[in-house]
Amino acid sequence: MIFLRRAAVVVIALLLLVSGIILFLGRTSPLDTHFTIEVVPIIIPNDAVAVERGRYLANGVAVCVVCHGGDFGGREMVDHPIYGFIHTPNLTTGVGGVGRYYSDEDWVRAIRHGVNPQGRGIAFMPTDHYWHLSDADLGAIIAYLKQLPPFDNDKAGTRLNIFTRALINSGAKGNLVRASFIPHQGPRPATSNNQAAYLLQIGGCDFCHGADLRGGQGPEPGAPPAPSLANDGPLADWVVEDFVRVMRTGQTPDGRVIVPAYMPWVGYMHMSDADLVLIWDYLRQLPPTS
Structure with a gap:
């Protein structure tokens, strides 16, 4: 009798666990949210001073280089049996690079809004920080990225396992689709004088x-x-x-x-x-x- 009761408790606990996972996975995931962005165009310069400013920001301050690699050709960030596989995009005009087809509008949408050309939020992209970039600095970064030497790498992709998706959907590690934190159509934040x-x-x-x-x-x-x-x-x-x-x-x-x-x-x-x-x-x- 005691064995049956314990077995029943275990079965109920497993059912609740499975149900919870299904609910988390069945929710509208931040990974699947569609964002409609009206991109406000900015000036993309092409002079040497602006490109150098963009190089400095992309490498030393916004540290795009940390995730996208020293050649900005993308790099493997995670390859783990529990968490999944994450390889950041190639930003150059080489094979597999988004620079081959990104328009100026696409660059602004991705960096300032954290949204790809298909309207999906870009996971793990710290765009809630880049949202504060001035138009001049954002334009300088884009100018720098557009003139990068081509680098061939078509391995970019994200395949998150069930455990990671459940964590993201539950918000247990915070919302890792940072586009969800930005008032996309609201007024631009004032650039700090400091x-x-x-x-x-x-x-x-x-x-x-x-x-x-x-x-x-x-x-x-x-x-x-x-x-x-x-x-x-x-x-x-x-x-x-x-x-x-x-x-x-x-x-x-x-x-x-x-x-x-x-x-x-x-x-x-x-x-x-x-x-x-x-x-x-x-x-x-x-x-x-x-």
Whole structure:
């Protein structure tokens, strides 16, 4: 009798689990949401100064290079039996590259809105940070991407396993289709007059360190808590040289090396000394944690 009761409990629990998974998978997934975007055209320059500005932003601040590779030809981000397979798109005009067919409107839609030409949200694209790019800086990035040397790589694709799709649908790891957070047809956000605040915003520092930069948790499986960047947190005893060294090499004053998969210093290392000092001075002025 006891065995039958226990068996019944196990069966009911399994049914509830399966039902829950079906419900999560049956919901309108953020991965399947269709976005209708009226793209506001911007000027795409072609002068050397603008292209250099785009190179600097794409490599050192917006760190597109971290996900799309040093040649921007796309790279494998995940290949895991539980999570699935993610290979970022090739951004060049080479074989398999979106640069072969993207119009200026497509580039704006993808970067500013996080939506592909078919109207689907681009998973894992930090577009809620790029939403704050000024028209001039967005145009410069697009100008840079359009003149990249062609690189052949047609492996781009995303195949998420049932476990990952259930997590995304449930919101357990947050909505990884960042286009869902943007008021696409609303007014453009005002560009900050503070250059350091602007760089922190488009650099996506708040994604892990929290909206107030006082600590948070990155979405990657196994990611350690991101520390507070305020001057009363773990960085309290740092000096500007320590900060610049961390951003250049990933090595902290106490000898630890930050894992670039969790903190992409391999991209931020390309920032200029002047901008890193600006950011450091801004962080020193943050109000202490209450």
